[in-house]
Amino acid sequence: GAGVSQSPSNKVTEKGKDVELRCDPISGHTALYWYRQSLGQGLEFLIYFQGNSAPDKSGLPSDRFSAERTGGSVSTLTIQRTQQEDSAVYLCASTPASAALNYGYTFGSGTRLTVV
């Protein structure tokens, strides 16, 4: 597609439920990143994919968080047993190469997750 697409744009869920957030990167972009943006804070790195593999999962805050990428394209971020502190905007970005050295990232519009 023309840009990075994320769905849903908004998600309200009850505490304890599982949620899935989807990211569809720009076609041909091999690298995909997930960030979390909490109110009043900067962007927190979650996980990075190169193709279908995730060389860097260091940012996942707990084992309730997981992500996968299939076909070198769409990625899904899953949060199990959601907690109120999971409420944030989850941003996805992609780049055409494995490093952001000569590229910025292209970001999606994000999924605003609210856990009630």
Next chain:
Amino acid sequence: AQSVTQLGSHVSVSEGALVLLRCNYSSSVPPYLFWYVQYPNQGLQLLLKYTSAATLVKGINGFEAEFKKSETSFHLTKPSAHMSDAAEYFCAVSYQTGANNLFFGTGTRLTVIP
């Protein structure tokens, strides 16, 4: 630690006034530096980037930033603020070795007063 610091979480300027948003980085290797803008309810959009070419970088919407190694700074400026510049601005850094992700500052919210 490798990071960026944005001084001032909120900056207000009058329409037509100079915009100056500050960013300092800490790095043991030459950095690649970026400024992103986030308009309400939108994703981040790349404003400009420094990748070790010219130290003065011009971006979109009349913004520019100057890389100053001696000051470890990459401040964002615009000579004359416009109402449409009201947004949140993020400085970010990436490195030549190892890291595959961008490290972001905590952001500066710019308000433009009519």
